[in-house]
Amino acid sequence: MAESTSTSDYTIPKICPAIFLTGSSNVNRLVVQERTVPDLPTDKIMVEIKACGLNFKEMMERMGIPGTASNKSKPPYVMGFEGSGIIVQIGSEVKSEHIKIGNRVCVVGSEVWSKYTILDPKFCFPIPDNMTFEEAAAFPVVYLTAYMMLFQQANLQPGMSVLIHMVAGGVGTAAVQLCRSVSDVTIFGTCSAAKHERMKEMGVDHLIDYRTQDYAQEIKRISPRGVDIILEPLGGPDFKKSYDLLDQLGHIISFGFANAVTGDKMSYFTMAKNWLQWKNVNSMAMMQENRTVSGYHLLYVSLSRMDKVMCALKQLNLLYKDGKIKPLIDSVHGFSQIGTAVARMNSRQNIGKIVIVPEETTTGGNDEGTSDVSKWKNPEEDTPTKSRI
Numbered sequence: 059m060a061e062s063t064s065t066s067d068y069t070i071p072k073i074c075p076a077i078f079l080t081g082s083s084n085v086n087r088l089v090v091q092e093r094t095v096p097d098l099p100t101d102k103i104m105v106e107i108k109a110c111g112l113n114f115k116e117m118m119e120r121m122g123i124p125g126t127a128s129n130k131s132k133p134p135y136v137m138g139f140e141g142s143g144i145i146v147q148i149g150s151e152v153k154s155e156h157i158k159i160g161n162r163v164c165v166v167g168s169e170v171w172s173k174y175t176i177l178d179p180k181f182c183f184p185i186p187d188n189m190t191f192e193e194a195a196a197f198p199v200v201y202l203t204a205y206m207m208l209f210q211q212a213n214l215q216p217g218m219s220v221l222i223h224m225v226a227g228g229v230g231t232a233a234v235q236l237c238r239s240v241s242d243v244t245i246f247g248t249c250s251a252a253k254h255e256r257m258k259e260m261g262v263d264h265l266i267d268y269r270t271q272d273y274a275q276e277i278k279r280i281s282p283r284g285v286d287i288i289l290e291p292l293g294g295p296d297f298k299k300s301y302d303l304l305d306q307l308g309h310i311i312s313f314g315f316a317n318a319v320t321g322d323k324m325s326y327f328t329m330a331k332n333w334l335q336w337k338n339v340n341s342m343a344m345m346q347e348n349r350t351v352s353g354y355h356l357l358y359v360s361l362s363r364m365d366k367v368m369c370a371l372k373q374l375n376l377l378y379k380d381g382k383i384k385p386l387i388d389s390v391h392g393f394s395q396i397g398t399a400v401a402r403m404n405s406r407q408n409i410g411k412i413v414i415v416p417e418e419t420t421t422g423g424n425d426e427g428t429s430d431v432s433k434w435k436n437p438e439e440d441t442p443t444k445s446r447i
């Protein structure tokens with residue numbers, strides 16, 4: 059048993075389990091290892107992590123796709139961008155009303171996939187009493203992203219129409235719930251056919267299987283004028299294809315480059331091909347077409363416009379309390395099943411958010427030393443710690 063130091067009622071161990079990114083480029087691996095719990099700087103807090111969110115970003119980061127690393131240093135480093143837990147230690151310089159030992163929080167930062175982690179108090183947010191840690195881990199990134207795009211950028215109003223690409227994923231399902239909180243919004247969504255029934259139940263009006271149908275033709279057929287708002291996370295040729303679906307005075311928001319991912323390894327060819335097909339629109343054309351283009355990235359917003367983030371969080375908490383939004387959790391996996399969790403997203407099976415939780419046992423789990431998804435355990439055969447809710 060490792061030696062411990064005590065703070066308040068909490069005993070903080072000297073070592074704890076964490077998920078490390080090891081290797082470099084497209085041979086990266088995710089491995090559960092013990093780490094030394096770092097000393098607390100005076101301006102930071104320590105959180106005991108209870109659950110973590112898996113984001114598309116981490117899948118790209120694991121492949122070594124440029125611009126996705128959450129850590130300035132080279133691997134090995136601890137992964138993870140969001141989670142939830144309990145504040146167990148507070149640096150002497152931290153003065154904030156909502157930062158108290160024992161408070162339940164959701165967090166955004168780096169090195170979150172660790173049973174104990176050090177965080178900036180600015181990015182730790184109190185959660186409602188009835189929100190579970192798993193829900194809280196599935197909350198900040200996708201709901202802030204969806205909320206800020208729909209309400210702060212695109213000014214979603216009753217009666218509008220919205221196209222949500224990747225509608226069955228984390229951001230997609232959050233966006234559907236937020237659209238449903240406004241009256242008379244028509245939702246178009248693209249995702250794999252196997253997810254259509256569940257998405258229909260959630261309130262998507264028109265579902266398109268982008269693998270077998272041309273979504274642009276289908277949307278034009280249903281709504282010849284096009285749509286008012288488009289959330290565009292694909293990039294490459296899909297940006298212009300989506301832009302051309304905007305109605306007059308419509309607004310498209312570019313917020314991802316999912317087309318950079320094909321298979322389980324980074325492909326410079328795929329990235330270059332999509333990059334070259336990513337047509338920009340010029341402002342003269344936008345003026346004459348009465349259309350708006352904007353971009354969104356939470357990582358940068360959160361640093362520079364915390365007022366907007368806090369305003370969004372306040373509204374999101376109210377919507378949660380009113381029962382209008384609730385994170386849709388696809389599955390919950392222990393740290394040692396990280397390979398299964400990533401393979402599930404990579405093979406496009408998740409509906410909603412994948413959550414991972416630290417386990418009592420500390421080591422042993424990894425992505426089985428292979429970047430070949432077919433060699434990972436089939437997620438359908440896997441028994442997650444909890445099944446879909």
Ligand SMILES: NC(=O)c1ccc[n+]([C@@H]2O[C@H](COP(=O)([O-])OP(=O)(O)OC[C@H]3O[C@@H](n4cnc5c(N)ncnc54)[C@H](OP(=O)(O)O)[C@@H]3O)[C@@H](O)[C@H]2O)c1
Binds near residue numbers: 113114
């Ligand atoms: N800018 C920001 O601040 C920000 C923040 C969060 C997320 N994002 C972006 O938003 C998008 C969604 O992120 P998320 O974390 O919520 O993930 P997610 O939607 O849960 O991602 C997984 C799903 O995406 C779909 N998909 C589409 N293309 C894919 C591909 N090339 N490889 C694997 N799956 C693909 C698959 O479902 P179907 O095939 O059924 O559609 C898959 O199940 C990503 O592009 C992400 O980078 C941006």
